[in-house]
Amino acid sequence: MFDLEPATTEMSRLVRGVDTGGLDGPTPCDDxxxxxxxxxxxxxxxxxxxxxxxxxxDPPDGLVENWRTVIPAALDDLARAWSQPSAWAGRxxxxxxxxxxxxxxxVAVEELTIHAWDLARATGQAFAPSDDVLAHVEQFFVRFSSDTGDDGPFxxxxxxxxxxxxxxxxVATAGRDPRWTVRGRG
Structure with a gap:
């Protein structure tokens, strides 16, 4: 069992920092x-x-109108849900x-971390996850990467x-270019 709150808190900060005028801007995620x-x-x-x-x-479909408050509230709920021992049992x-x-x-921590990097890069925000969070993401790569080591899980x-x-x-293991910026390579 580990705490998802550092990753959810960082994603919430990034979501709140998105400029509404930049919603149509590019991201490191193709298309x-x-x-x-x-x-x-x-x-x-x-x-x-x-x-x-x-x-x-029953996940939501598309971006909700009040995303700036709804997504951070959902992230808080995610951290609370995984703080319960029952969350870690079963399949x-x-x-x-x-x-x-x-x-x-x-997998949740990996998604939070990689997409936090995507969001930070796309919106010009700083992102520096903790070593503990990065260790969990590295654990994801060990568990879900190909046996050859040539490719990451994506x-x-x-x-x-x-x-x-x-x-x-x-970020590179997740198939991203660490030099990606909105304007091209760094």
């Missing part, structure tokens, strides 16, 4: 604007909260893949700059 990324965040937060409570899935699924609940929490690894730090390595 997604900021609004699409925010909708995805809301959807997966709902799914992982429901998984923690072992309830039926559940992510992306249609059955897994132990503890593995599902690892396909080919992104390019790795010579001066890459730990976050850059995590």
């Amino acid at each position: 997604w604007a900021v609004r699409d990324l925010l909708a995805h965040v809301h959807q997966f937060v709902d799914v992982f909260t429901t998984n923690a409570r072992k309830g039926p899935l 559940t699924s992510a992306g249609g893949i059955e897994m132990d609940a503890a593995d599902n929490a690892i 396909g080919p690894r992104g390019p790795l700059p010579a001066d890459a730090d730990r976050l850059d390595r995590v």
Whole structure:
């Protein structure tokens, strides 16, 4: 059992920092604007909260009008749901893949962290996850990457700059280019 609150708190901060005028801006996620990324965040937060409570899935569709308050409230609820020992028991699924609940929490932290990086880059905000959060994401890669080591769980690894730090390595393993910026490479 571990605490998802550091990852949910950071994502909430980033969501609140999005300029409404930038909702149609690009993100590191191919073919997604900021609004699409925010909708995805809301959807997966709902799914992982429901998984923690072992309830039926009914994720939201599209970006809700009051996203700036609804998504952070949902993120708080996600952290609360996974703070319960019952969340860590049994089996559940992510992306249609059955897994132990503890593995599902690892997937949740990975989604929160990688998409927080996406959102931060797309909106010009700072993002510096804790070493503990990065360790959980690295654990995700160990559990869900190909056996060959050539690809991450999402396909080919992104390019790795010579001066890459730990976050850059995590982002590259997720198939992102750590140098991505709204205006092109850094």
